[in-house]
Amino acid sequence: MAGWTRRWATAVAVTLGLAGPAAAFDIDDWASVVSEAKGETVYFNAWGGAANINAYIAWTGEQMKARYGVDVVHVKLDDTARAVASVLAEKSAGKDADGSVDLIWINGENFAAMKRQGLLFTPGWATRLPNWAYVDHEAKPTVLTDFTVPTEGLESPWGGAKLVFFYDKARTPTAELPKSAKDLVDWAQTHPGRFSYPQPPDFIGSSFLKQVLIELVADRSKLLKPVNEATFQQDVAPLFAYLDQLTPNLWRKGKAYPQNYPDMKQKLADGELDIIFAFNPAEASAAIANGELQDTVRSFVFPGGTLGNTHFVAIPYNANAKAGALLLADFLISPEAQLRKQNTQFWGDPTVLAMAKLPDADRAAFAALDLGVATLRPDQLGPALDEPHPDWMTRIETEWIRRYGAAN
Amino acid sequence: MQTPGKTMALTLSDVTIRLSGRVLLSVSATVMPGDVLTIMGPSGAGKSALLAYIGGFLDPAFVASGAVLLGEDDLIGLPPQQRHTGILFQDPLLFPHLSVGGNIVFAIPEAIRGRDVRRRLAEEALDEVGLGGFFDRDPETLSGGQKARVALQRVLLSQPRLLLLDEPFSKLDMALRQQTRELVFAKARSAGLPTILVTHDRADADAAGGAFIHIGAETQS
Amino acid sequence: MKSALHPHIGTGVTVVLCLPVLAGLAGTLLPAFGYLPALGGTQVTFQHFEALAAQPHILRSALISLAAGLTSTFVALVVVATFVAGFAGTRPFAFIQHLLSPLLAVPHAASAFAIAFLIAPSGFLLRIISPVLTGFTRPPDWLIPNDSLGLSMISGLVAKEIPFLLLVMLAALPQLPVANARRLMTALGFNRVSGFAIALWPLLYRQVRLPVFAVLVYSTSVVDVSMILGPQLPPTLPVRIAHWLADDDIGARFLASAGAVLQLALGLLAIAIWIGVERLGRICHRRLSSSGKRLGDDRLLRLAAASVMATSAAFIFIGLGLLALWSIAGLWPFPDRLPTNLTFKTWERALETLAAPLATTIAIALLSSLVALAIAIGLLSRSGHRSADRWLPVFLPLLVPEITFVFGLQILAAMAGLSPSIATVAALHLVFVLPYVLLSLGPPWRALDRRYEQIASGLGKSPLAILVTIRLPMLLRACLTAFAVGFAVSVSLYLPTVLIGAGRVTTITTEAVALSSGGDRRVIGVYALLQALLPFLGFLIASLVPQLLFRHRRAMRI
Missing domain, CATH: 1.10.3720.10 (MetI-like)
Structure with missing residues (x-):
């Protein structure tokens, strides 16, 4: 049966000429990439849930068209895993070329899964992009290890992320804000129903669990390695003891959870929640500018540090427009594109570039950006805690669902 | 194309209709051009099924056998549209999406060509039954008697080879029924059409003045 | 009454139409029992x-x-x-x-x-x-x-x-x-x-x-x-x-x-x-x-x-x-009954990128519902007076949960080397649209007095002529309604569109779902309205056209 399917798939691929020609370009000869890319259409699979990000991606598309004659189509995903699934379905069917996904916005588990399954384009492409020269891979280690998994140049950094909390100073006095996860439990006790986190496996919700895990785990070095089954229950015991204590004081007493970050944002505006959090430090300022949050909303972090990571773009092994995808990935880390991305007016996502490596004019432009009333300056953001190995996220999500997945 | 002048006799030879194995009726008869054969019987006796068999649209639930000869031709082998059986039901059944004139033009055989010619034929036909100037009217605005007359002219202009009447007068009131009945029989006679009339009403049969078959008396259901 | 169409066409069509469902089910059943070679699943378990x-x-x-x-x-x-x-x-x-x-x-x-x-x-x-x-x-x-x-x-x-x-x-x-x-x-x-x-x-x-x-x-x-x-x-x-x-x-x-x-x-x-x-x-x-x-x-x-x-x-x-109201709301905190201020920013943003998905949605919906209407008319004119159970295979997509066979279908489509296009998506939509069109058209089709057709065949008209000149005009409203129902079904299909369209065929609904994943009430407002608007226009046309066409025919205006 297996043989039959494979033979059939191969036959189909051959008759349709899907085997594909050898690459007609060489990454190290950038001019050949540019000329190969001309006229290609790049299907950029990226989460489409935020209008401002969609508008930013549309802008990059216009630039790519004007500069290189490359069409960029934003395939708006409700969940990045859907694109991973598409590539997988194509691999199942033996469609090893001419795939439907050219570039994916990705990190963490999705990256680890694609890397493990061999679904990604050749290692080392990312560090050979011309604009790699500006990337801050020395001071930002998460550019080289994605949730502890070495990127090996299989994905190119796009932006930084840091867990930041938001509150409305008109409702919550700044002095009362919690300064650590432990503090937060006490705060919730005195403010029942006013804190929650998106229901895991939502990315932001799981990130909150990881933040607590990192703060409470006995030995942080364990988190850099895959889960050790023998000690797993013992390692996560503090986390779940913490959640047991927190849950009764959560919004809806933990019988329902916000769906995701935008849902929490709405609930902060409605007055259902008092403290929310996001992975983008500029998010609150952007929301104020959009009329989604009151202009009294401000940000804070835990002095002991909050979770930080990097998000990337990756090219599937069977991408149809590889040259175009390379060109787009390179444009995304150009000083110009990164500057616009960090601008709160457009997106407000922190850059992955090193200021010291930039030409003077670009450095000055970054310095001149107005980050917005509710955004903390880089020096106020506090230490960044590294993401645990992706294994941990999967395991604590499962464990979470087992323990809290059925409300009574 | 058959012309009204050359009509032929209709012969039913051992026409038998069964429903779930039970014989509903069995008829043999000949109807001369211009004559009317009246078939009477209670409902459920298979009268309408007989007409459906002749017309070529018998429900598959019925099983029928026997020949229906028009002159020498056996109609049963022909598809319904080639049998040219004009039918009048209890309801006039004018096509509601067409005008009064449109209903008649629809019936005129394709061999008669030309928009104007066809329209003139239809207008003349309406005139003939006292409906001059009704060509563009909505059928729904006509009275019951008027509709019945349009239905009659529609059938006649299609140049049928025989006429099947399925209780066509039963829904008209007494005065109108008399009138319409006379009109229909007169037309059938002058066109020389062999006609089969199915009815409940003894008065219909008397007015038809032809042969008379009573069926299904013993198998009322 | 004999049919206007060849007798085997109907059977053929019903068989072809239930194939995707059965194939999709197979594509789902096999992995459930452990068979999915690309992931190393080659044993039944x-x-x-x-x-x-x-x-x-x-x-x-x-x-x-x-x-x-x-x-x-x-x-x-x-x-x-x-x-x-x-x-x-x-x-x-x-x-x-x-x-x-x-x-x-x-x-x-x-x-x-x-x-x-x-x-x-x-x-x-x-x-x-x-x-x-x-x-x-x-x-x-x-x-x-x-x-x-x-x-x-x-x-x-x-x-x-x-x-x-x-x-x-x-x-x-x-x-x-x-x-x-x-x-x-x-x-x-x-x-x-x-x-x-x-x-x-x-x-x-x-x-x-x-x-x-x-x-x-x-x-x-x-x-x-x-x-x-x-x-x-x-x-x-x-x-x-x-x-x-x-x-x-x-x-x-x-x-x-x-x-x-x-x-x-x-x-x-x-x-x-x-x-x-x-x-x-x-x-x-x-x-x-x-x-x-x-x-x-x-x-x-x-x-x-x-x-x-x-x-x-x-x-x-x-x-x-x-x-x-949310789609144009600025800040709107509880318990305000109305938003503090209004803004058309969300609409402007949406409209900028709307043309292409809108055109795709309409093209797919038109294509699938027109073909479905034609097939439904064909099936019904073959044996319309009999009950609908006859075409059970056609109704399979209504009786088998969508999620159970669409994923299997995705694998099969990739295997067959079908590249996502408006045509392939419309073909898949047809599978979902047809049963609804049949459900909608069947009853009025059967309700039409068959004596109209008997009279017409007595007048010497062929079955095809009767279909075109008598039945279809008399059922125009029913046909248009069935079409509008099909159109609405196609517009609202999400999972089949995403899986077979591989993200390359974007419709209003795929956009709506992707954007609502952000949970922003303003964006949800814009896209939910857009999503409702298209089918609504379909129904509006279905009710206005017969009204206009038959404005002088009282019996046709019900």
């Missing part, structure tokens, strides 16, 4: 079912889906049936019928959002009376929607199923001797509702049984409504399958497939239970009929049915109004 059974709270997820499906279908059916029994042929009937028909055009997700915006603690209902009556200056911490018993979800489903069931009953009514039966039963001293129940209900129910099954299976396996209104801890089974399908751990594929098999079993179980309920109903009906009981005044019952109908319609209408 039950371990994925074991893994499914080991999923926390899986039984509860399944039971909630089952209960919500059965309850919502039952409630909606009882309400619509009582309403039809009590009011058929009256003035309030016509009024509510007109009120409810446009609701058919509103996609499930949009109406679910509409209801959520209304009933949530931060929703409009509480804003109206706060803080004056309630004292709330902040939304109370109540578990609505997403309550653990699924009541919000059930009411959302009921509100959306009512217009559909009403439509199918309306289509079937003309074939029943309603006026005669009513006169007879009134003369015998029965009130309207019990008279209808005794004399007509069995006849009517036989006609709408298939759509009722479709509603049952649909509401047992619905994803979007239960995501928005349903319980979250744990979510319903279809929602969990959808999560597994989109899980970044690729091995979850096997689990999703096993879940899909469970979903299939759940659908069958729901139908089996329903058939049991039917049996029970038949016994009660027989008792009632033979008891000779003249139940007293039915005014209260009729009033209740009419109120539920009107309330469900009002909820969705007001909810749509709220969506519209």
Whole structure:
């Protein structure tokens, strides 16, 4: 049966000429990439849930068209895993070329899964992009290890992320804000129903669990390695003891959870929640500018540090427009594109570039950006805690669902 | 194309209709051009099924056998549209999406060509039954008697080879029924059409003045 | 009457149309039993079912889906049936019928959002009376929607199923001797509702049984409504399958497939239970009929049915109004009844990128519903007077939960080397659109007096000429309505579009779902309205064209 399917798939691929020609370009000869890319259409699979990000991606598309004659189509995903699934379905069917996904916005588990399954384009492409020269891979280690998994140049950094909390100073006095996860439990006790986190496996919700895990785990070095089954229950015991204590004081007493970050944002505006959090430090300022949050909303972090990571773009092994995808990935880390991305007016996502490596004019432009009333300056953001190995996220999500997945 | 002048006799030879194995009726008869054969019987006796068999649209639930000869031709082998059986039901059944004139033009055989010619034929036909100037009217605005007359002219202009009447007068009131009945029989006679009339009403049969078959008396259901 | 078409075409078409479902089911069943070579699954095993059974709270997820499906279908059916029994042929009937028909055009997700915006603690209902009556200056911490018993979800489903069931009953009514039966039963001293129940209900129910099954299976396996209104801890089974399908751990594929098999079993179980309920109903009906009981005044019952109908319609209408208001709202904190300021920014942003998906949506919907209409006309003209059960294979997509076969279909499409295009997506939509078109066109087709055609064939017209000049013009309104129903179904399809379109074929609905994943009420408002607007235009055209064309034909304007 297996043989039959494979033979059939191969036959189909051959008759349709899907085997594909050898690459007609060489990454190290950038001019050949540019000329190969001309006229290609790049299907950029990226989460489409935020209008401002969609508008930013549309802008990059216009630039790519004007500069290189490359069409960029934003395939708006409700969940990045859907694109991973598409590539997988194509691999199942033996469609090893001419795939439907050219570039994916990705990190963490999705990256680890694609890397493990061999679904990604050749290692080392990312560090050979011309604009790699500006990337801050020395001071930002998460550019080289994605949730502890070495990127090996299989994905190119796009932006930084840091867990930041938001509150409305008109409702919550700044002095009362919690300064650590432990503090937060006490705060919730005195403010029942006013804190929650998106229901895991939502990315932001799981990130909150990881933040607590990192703060409470006995030995942080364990988190850099895959889960050790023998000690797993013992390692996560503090986390779940913490959640047991927190849950009764959560919004809806933990019988329902916000769906995701935008849902929490709405609930902060409605007055259902008092403290929310996001992975983008500029998010609150952007929301104020959009009329989604009151202009009294401000940000804070835990002095002991909050979770930080990097998000990337990756090219599937069977991408149809590889040259175009390379060109787009390179444009995304150009000083110009990164500057616009960090601008709160457009997106407000922190850059992955090193200021010291930039030409003077670009450095000055970054310095001149107005980050917005509710955004903390880089020096106020506090230490960044590294993401645990992706294994941990999967395991604590499962464990979470087992323990809290059925409300009574 | 058959012309009204050359009509032929209709012969039913051992026409038998069964429903779930039970014989509903069995008829043999000949109807001369211009004559009317009246078939009477209670409902459920298979009268309408007989007409459906002749017309070529018998429900598959019925099983029928026997020949229906028009002159020498056996109609049963022909598809319904080639049998040219004009039918009048209890309801006039004018096509509601067409005008009064449109209903008649629809019936005129394709061999008669030309928009104007066809329209003139239809207008003349309406005139003939006292409906001059009704060509563009909505059928729904006509009275019951008027509709019945349009239905009659529609059938006649299609140049049928025989006429099947399925209780066509039963829904008209007494005065109108008399009138319409006379009109229909007169037309059938002058066109020389062999006609089969199915009815409940003894008065219909008397007015038809032809042969008379009573069926299904013993198998009322 | 002989058919206008070759006799084998119909059979061929039915076979071809159920192939995707069967193939898709195979593509789902094989991985459930461990066969998916690309992931190293080459051996038949039950371990994925074991893994499914080991999923926390899986039984509860399944039971909630089952209960919500059965309850919502039952409630909606009882309400619509009582309403039809009590009011058929009256003035309030016509009024509510007109009120409810446009609701058919509103996609499930949009109406679910509409209801959520209304009933949530931060929703409009509480804003109206706060803080004056309630004292709330902040939304109370109540578990609505997403309550653990699924009541919000059930009411959302009921509100959306009512217009559909009403439509199918309306289509079937003309074939029943309603006026005669009513006169007879009134003369015998029965009130309207019990008279209808005794004399007509069995006849009517036989006609709408298939759509009722479709509603049952649909509401047992619905994803979007239960995501928005349903319980979250744990979510319903279809929602969990959808999560597994989109899980970044690729091995979850096997689990999703096993879940899909469970979903299939759940659908069958729901139908089996329903058939049991039917049996029970038949016994009660027989008792009632033979008891000779003249139940007293039915005014209260009729009033209740009419109120539920009107309330469900009002909820969705007001909810749509709220969506519209949110789509242009600036800051709108609780308990303000109106937004602080208005902005068209969200609309402007949406409109910038809207042209292409809009054109794609219309192209796919036109293509699939026109072809479906043509096939439906072909099938019906072949054997239209017989009952619909004949084409059971065509109705398979209504009886098999979508989520259980679409994933398998995706693998097959990739295997066959089909590249995503408007044509392939439209071809897949056809599979879902055709049954609804047939359901919509079948009853009026069968209701048309066949003597019209007998007369026409006596006038010497061929079957094809009769079809084109008599039947189709007389059924123009029914054809256009069936087309509009098909159009609406195509516009609202999400999962098939995403999976077969591989993200390259973007429609209003795929955009809407991707953007609503952000949860921004303004964006949801814009896209839900857009999603409702297209099908609504379809229905508008379906009702205006015959009105215009037949403005001089009184009998054609019903």
